[in-house]
Amino acid sequence: MPILNNVDRNQTQAGPSISGSEELPSYSTHPLCLSPNTDHTPDNYEDLNLEFSPLIFSAMERHLHPDLLNATREFKVQYISNILKRYKPDDSPAAVSFRDYHLNIQSQYEPLHKELYTMNAEDFFVPDFVKAVKDNTEESYRKIMAEPLSGVFVFDMFQQTFCQMLLSEVENFERWAQHTKNKIMRPNKINKFGAVLDDFGLKSMLNKMVEDFISPISAVFFSAVGGTTLNSHHGFVVEYGVDRDSDLAFHVDDAEVTLNVCLGKNFSGGELYFRGVRCNEHIDSNAKREEIMDYVHVPGRAILHHGRNRHGAKVTKSGHRVNLLVWCRSSVFRQMYKYQTEFPDWCGECQSQKKERRRQKDAANRLETSMTLHNYDFPLQLKALSDGIEHVDYLINRKLQLNLVKGSLCSDVFMSDLTKLLHEMFNKYWRDTYMVMTLVVVMVIFHFQPIILHISFNFDQHSS
Numbered sequence: 001m002p003i004l005n006n007v008d009r010n011q012t013q014a015g016p017s018i019s020g021s022e023e024l025p026s027y028s029t030h031p032l033c034l035s036p037n038t039d040h041t042p043d044n045y046e047d048l049n050l051e052f053s054p055l056i057f058s059a060m061e062r063h064l065h066p067d068l069l070n071a072t073r074e075f076k077v078q079y080i081s082n083i084l085k086r087y088k089p090d091d092s093p094a095a096v097s098f099r100d101y102h103l104n105i106q107s108q109y110e111p112l113h114k115e116l117y118t119m120n121a122e123d124f125f126v127p128d129f130v131k132a133v134k135d136n137t138e139e140s141y142r143k144i145m146a147e148p149l150s151g152v153f154v155f156d157m158f159q160q161t162f163c164q165m166l167l168s169e170v171e172n173f174e175r176w177a178q179h180t181k182n183k184i185m186r187p188n189k190i191n192k193f194g195a196v197l198d199d200f201g202l203k204s205m206l207n208k209m210v211e212d213f214i215s216p217i218s219a220v221f222f223s224a225v226g227g228t229t230l231n232s233h234h235g236f237v238v239e240y241g242v243d244r245d246s247d248l249a250f251h252v253d254d255a256e257v258t259l260n261v262c263l264g265k266n267f268s269g270g271e272l273y274f275r276g277v278r279c280n281e282h283i284d285s286n287a288k289r290e291e292i293m294d295y296v297h298v299p300g301r302a303i304l305h306h307g308r309n310r311h312g313a314k315v316t317k318s319g320h321r322v323n324l325l326v327w328c329r330s331s332v333f334r335q336m337y338k339y340q341t342e343f344p345d346w347c348g349e350c351q352s353q354k355k356e357r358r359r360q361k362d363a364a365n366r367l368e369t370s371m372t373l374h375n376y377d378f379p380l381q382l383k384a385l386s387d388g389i390e391h392v393d394y395l396i397n398r399k400l401q402l403n404l405v406k407g408s409l410c411s412d413v414f415m416s417d418l419t420k421l422l423h424e425m426f427n428k429y430w431r432d433t434y435m436v437m438t439l440v441v442v443m444v445i446f447h448f449q450p451i452i453l454h455i456s457f458n459f460d461q462h463s464s
């Protein structure tokens with residue numbers, strides 16, 4: 001079964017675009033200027049029937065790219081409208097119901113533990129964790145962390161009292177939703193239970209947690225995958241056990257860095273398993289032995305990993321397990337990734353393929369060197385005795401030989417087997433050719449021997 005790309009429930013398509021403006025200069029090549037051009041007198045738009053206020057068009061015109069200031073009024077209307085449409089609220093039924101859901105919660109939900117809604121490091125975290133982040137060095141983090149699998153970090157993070165408070169706050173929210181007949185919107189496409197903490201007021205607390213605690217750690221350990229530029233998050237709890245989700249399908253997160261902390265309660269099973277970091281291209285490739293790990297959750301203990309490290313959760317066999325998940329994202333990293341032409345270094349499969357290509361190239365280079373130095377000197381010597389045709393043959397043969405060697409080393413089994421056979425046949429032919437060449441040399445030497453003897457004889461006569 002192909003691996004799932006787990007995205008949160010709000011996500012539709014990536015990135016806004018200026019639709020219908022392909023023939024126009026685009027926002028990416030002609031962006032708005034930060035400062036208005038006060039020398040420019042904007043057009044008047046008041047006689048037009050526009051979707052937005054004509055005053056907005058006049059005001060925005062002063063911010064247009066210098067090349068567009070004197071474009072036609074029709075062009076400017078279309079260009080500015082396209083930009084404004086990007087910020088217009090989404091009026092789809094799903095978006096409207098999502099806004100109503102939020103408004104309901106904001107106006108009606110009464111938090112149980114108000115102290116949870118403001119970040120308070122001393123009350124939330126264990127002291128060693130607070131100290132490590134305060135010191136903010138790789139050494140300080142390594143002191144409190146284990147790295148059981150490359151790029152997967154495990155450490156004690158939350159105090160038990162915080163875990164209890166958060167659990168009871170989630171239960172309180174669920175009771176409220178049931179009582180008021182508000183259907184809870186689930187955190188993502190594959191969890192049928194759980195709730196989004198951002199939905200019932202914990203967004204700013206989690207923002208602060210990401211900014212002050214997760215970002216510094218990510219900047220040290222996940223700088224290659226956007227860890228230095230995290231700027232948004234999706235925070236939620238998931239619930240497993242009887243009458244809840246039983247397990248979690250194999251997937252990757254819609255996150256650059258994922259924080260996963262077990263909040264409790266008593267349970268057995270539910271191990272988290274990892275199968276290696278992959279780019280989109282290689283998402284279904286096999287895991288290597290060194291990428292495989294099963295992790296047993298402990299309440300209060302966090303696990304921090306690259307969101308694209310493929311993982312899943314085994315069945316929670318008994319009890320009730322609740323985990324806090326914070327998907328940390330970097331829009332800068334995503335933008336850069338879109339324009340990346342080479343496969344990324346962080347994907348285990350890309351790395352393996354690069355290594356294999358380098359190995360093949362080295363092997364072919366070594367073989368070429370050894371052929372030049374040792375094995376096929378004979379034809380070059382023969383060239384000195386003949387008119388040069390053999391030398392041309394030698395170069396062609398050597399090239400063919402080299403290509404066959406490269407082919408026999410390639411990762412495609414069919415190609416490799418086929419070229420191995422050709423290579424063997426070629427070698428046999430080459431050995432036979434040696435015999436013919438050897439005969440030629442012998443014949444040449446015999447052919448010239450009478451003349452050599454004659455010259456030698458004459459020389460002897462002259463000198464005597």
Ligand SMILES: [Zn+2]
Nearest residue numbers: 279282347350
């Ligand atoms: Zn890859």
